[in-house]
Amino acid sequence: MGDVVNFRKARKARKDAKRRHEEQRAVTNRLLHGRSKAERKLDTARDAKVRRDLDQHRVETGDER
Numbered sequence: 001m002g003d004v005v006n007f008r009k010a011r012k013a014r015k016d017a018k019r020r021h022e023e024q025r026a027v028t029n030r031l032l033h034g035r036s037k038a039e040r041k042l043d044t045a046r047d048a049k050v051r052r053d054l055d056q057h058r059v060e061t062g063d064e065r
Helices: 007-033 037-056
Strands: none
C-alpha cells in the first residue's frame, strides 16, 4: 500500500516551492534588467544637461510673432 498523504501539507509545500522559485527568478531579472536609483537619477541629469546645452545654442531670428 502507499503512504498516507496530508493534502493540506502537500499543497502548502508545493506553494512554498513555487514562491521560492518566483523569488529567485525575480532576483535574476533585477540583476539582468534593473537599474539602481542612482543610475536612473544620473541618466535624468544627463538628459537635462543635453537639453539645456541644446537650448543655449539655439539661434533666435526674431521672425516669431
